[in-house]
Amino acid sequence: MQLAESKKKELNVLLIGAGDLRHVLWTIAKSYKHKKRKLNFYILENNLELYARNILLLTVALEKQSRMGLQEKTELFLELYGNILVRKQSEEYVVKMATEFIKMVTDEEYLMKKLPYIDLSQLKFKERDFLEGIFKFWRNREVIGVFEVSNYWDLRQRKLLGVRYDSRTNVYDWDYQMRLAQRDADIINTHEYKYWRNNGIAFEIREGDYDVPNKTLASGLILTHDGEKHARRGYWGDIIVSPYIALGIECEEKSFFKKSNKVFTKTASHVAEYNVMSMFHEISRKTKYKLLDGMEKPPEKPYVPDIIELDESDDQSDADSFRIEYVDIPEPKPIFEQEYEPLPLDGVKITFLPVGSLLDICKKSKYKKLFQVVYFSNSMVHLLQPDINPMFDDKATVIIESARYMIELKLEQVTMFVDKVQGIARTAGCTSVEDIDPEKTNFVKMLFERKESST
Structure with missing residues (x-):
């Protein structure tokens, strides 16, 4: 309409x-x-x-x-979002x-x-x-002690599931198979959904340690206990549906929905990454984003191989005698040292x-x-x-x-x-x-x- x-x-x-x-x-x-x-x-x-x-x-x-490059911007957005x-x-x-x-x-x-x-x-x-x-x-x-979001997440799961908490993996699987998948959201992979339900992490596009609380998800709530009102800061957001629903189940690029042996070859994380990347591209370039063949991302930390040449006296049949040293390329200047301009x-x-x-x-x-x-x-x-x-x-x-x-x-x-x-x-x-x-x-x-x- x-x-x-x-x-x-x-x-x-x-x-x-x-x-x-x-x-x-x-x-x-x-x-x-x-x-x-x-x-x-x-x-x-x-x-x-x-x-x-x-x-x-x-x-x-x-x-x-x-x-900030398009890929890095996409990763940061998804990370903070979900x-x-x-x-x-x-x-x-x-x-x-x-x-x-x-x-x-x-x-x-x-x-x-x-x-x-x-x-x-x-x-x-x-x-x-x-x-x-x-x-x-x-x-x-x-x-520590400021916003212990993993503890909040676990406590809310325990409150929600009650006696079913010890068998929560089965509950997550049932919610996925009998609810999400039945509502045309089966592009969400069962493993990524259960991982999010258990850990609260939806997007791990970039390799690294996801161990710092996302304080942007903190919010305050007035709770009543024994007739008295108390202000509490915690995480009161979604713990059932997942962020994939908002960004990862629909896409203009239909190749993401191909199946092999009746199983999707891509996941909701892939769809969300493409959606956000194409959205950012169109905002900045005013042109349609085109999916590149392969879409292989460069390694997070590029290395330059320094091959040590062997002289003829070396036994080249011995695998241990052939060494490759990897030289770490210095990280680029941090973006937050540059002034923000939209x-x-x-x-x-x-x-x-x-x-x-x-x-x-x-x-x-x-x-x-x-x-x-x-x-x-x-x-x-x-x-x-x-x-x-x-x-x-x-x-x-x-x-x-x-x-x-x-x-x-x-x-x-x-x-x-x-x-x-x-x-x-x-x-x-x-x-x-x-x-x-x-x-x-x-x-x-x-x-x-x-x-x-x-x-």
């Missing part, structure tokens, strides 16, 4: 509960194929940690080739950029200089202060709205009839009420995430969810424009058209 047509020179998109910037990045990546329009994205979430991660992931996506543990050099990048982010949050002029595509002006002062606190936490190089993005603005402010901003005149596209995550669709449709353009597209990959739900519950959200959307003045299979659709697309009698 095409988005609702509009002759306006600007496309204003509101994303409610999207969780990350992948929709924004994909839209920017594909924008060169369409008529030139200014793209204004408005992000609304329920916690500021997501805003902080969005800024970080956008920063990685906009790294210039002179500072792993609870990262490499030391990835943590160094976060630490360095956290210092930059602190300056951006506290100095609007510095933000305009470094990341002119981001607008934090709508945030409250206390929210900016909270963001500054998040970045200071990221900048903290202490590991790729140019013409006509793109990303505005972060105050957390949980949807019902407040819909009353403001500057948002009246502003948005041509509105996206709701499945966890935020309850906010789609008649009270907020004054923000919709006279003809707007409303996109609602389905519950297809909430694998804790049965398929009949997934169908019930789609029926329910369509009813909610109709109450808000939207109409269905296509027939869908509730068990096969990822998004429910609706059309809002303002009636002449409406205000």
